[in-house]
Amino acid sequence: MAARLIDGRQSARSIIESVKSATAALEQRAGCTPGLAVVIVGDDPASHAYVGAKSRMAKECGFASTQHTLPATTTQDELEALVARLNTDHGVHGVLVQLPLPPHLDGDQLTQSVSPAKDVDGLHAVNAGKVATGDFDSGLVSCTPAGAMVLVRSVHGSDLSGLNAVVIGRSNLFGKPMSALLLAANATVTIAHSRTKDLPAICRSADILVAAVGRPQMVTADWIKAGATVVDVGINRVLVPGEPDGKTRLVGDVSFEESQAVAGAVTPVPGGVGPMTIAMLMANTVTAAYRAAGIKPPRFG
Numbered sequence: 001m002a003a004r005l006i007d008g009r010q011s012a013r014s015i016i017e018s019v020k021s022a023t024a025a026l027e028q029r030a031g032c033t034p035g036l037a038v039v040i041v042g043d044d045p046a047s048h049a050y051v052g053a054k055s056r057m058a059k060e061c062g063f064a065s066t067q068h069t070l071p072a073t074t075t076q077d078e079l080e081a082l083v084a085r086l087n088t089d090h091g092v093h094g095v096l097v098q099l100p101l102p103p104h105l106d107g108d109q110l111t112q113s114v115s116p117a118k119d120v121d122g123l124h125a126v127n128a129g130k131v132a133t134g135d136f137d138s139g140l141v142s143c144t145p146a147g148a149m150v151l152v153r154s155v156h157g158s159d160l161s162g163l164n165a166v167v168i169g170r171s172n173l174f175g176k177p178m179s180a181l182l183l184a185a186n187a188t189v190t191i192a193h194s195r196t197k198d199l200p201a202i203c204r205s206a207d208i209l210v211a212a213v214g215r216p217q218m219v220t221a222d223w224i225k226a227g228a229t230v231v232d233v234g235i236n237r238v239l240v241p242g243e244p245d246g247k248t249r250l251v252g253d254v255s256f257e258e259s260q261a262v263a264g265a266v267t268p269v270p271g272g273v274g275p276m277t278i279a280m281l282m283a284n285t286v287t288a289a290y291r292a293a294g295i296k297p298p299r300f301g
């Protein structure tokens with residue numbers, strides 16, 4: 001039997017509808033409109049496309065959204081001065097600096113200069129620490145792992161007791177926070193990476209297999225336990241064989257067709273984890289606005 005398809009687009013839609021309702025309720029209760037400031041430096045087309053999508057979604061959610069587009073020649077001091085201004089602007093509840101930055105700028109330093117209360121990307125060390133210690137009431141969770149967890153919960157519910165989870169990838173952006181979220185939900189978690197020995201065997205022990213590597217279709221059918229839930233975070237652009245003009249398509253870190261024959265449930269690429277990232281960014285922004293207004297935010301997903 002073919003694996004169940006986990007529809008990230010539908011889950012993301014449902015989160016966005018909840019964000020819209022929460023935004024309207026906050027306006028009514030406290031006269032407060034969530035404000036999202038997006039900062040982009042340089043003219044990388046992919047980054048501009050992401051930022052455009054985020055700004056459009058923020059508007060759809062009813063936020064006051066501002067975009068700060070800076071030239072590639074912007075200095076670290078200029079960028080930090082802008083972030084410092086946004087940190088103290090009471091109309092701004094979320095500050096997002098689109099990564100990657102041009103090579104002369106220090107992205108890590110800049111990420112740490114965003115106020116933790118406005119760090120809607122969930123990348124500040126304070127927020128990473130809160131996720132690691134299981135404090136989900138005052139911190140902001142990194143958007144992609146938060147979204148991937150919504151998809152895991154849609155299959156298994158919120159208590160993963162007794163389930164083995166394997167996360168391939170240990171980045172600060174995804175692998176580490178995802179592992180912490182799975183652990184907080186009572187899964188038994190293994191984190192694998194490029195130095196892991198016999199990765200296929202470790203993956204075969206997983207009831208929940210999460211791949212966040214950046215290697216097209218690395219995970220094949222023989223890595224997957226029968227009936228497992230497979231969450232594919234990878235986004236890789238590959239050439240379509242036999243097509244002229246270098247036509248490309250997006251694939252994940254998992255061989256989707258192969259996984260369908262073995263897994264119990266799988267996320268497609270595109271249409272799985274990807275749409276959840278932007279939805280959770282909106283959820284984090286409205287959460288930050290509730291907290292700034294001194295009101296307990298609703299839970300999303």
Ligand SMILES: NC(=O)c1ccc[n+]([C@@H]2O[C@H](COP(=O)([O-])OP(=O)(O)OC[C@H]3O[C@@H](n4cnc5c(N)ncnc54)[C@H](OP(=O)(O)O)[C@@H]3O)[C@@H](O)[C@H]2O)c1
Nearest residue numbers: 144169170171174193194212213214233234235273274277
């Ligand atoms: N859907 C979304 O919205 C979204 C968001 C973020 C990222 N992504 C995608 O997710 C993927 C991972 O992103 P990332 O930021 O976490 O990447 P990253 O920082 O490059 O981390 C990749 C991880 O994969 C591990 N790895 C590399 N080669 C491996 C191998 N052969 N076997 C086992 N592990 C290996 C690395 O191990 P070492 O630590 O040992 O080097 C590292 O921990 C990328 O495709 C990215 O585009 C998608």
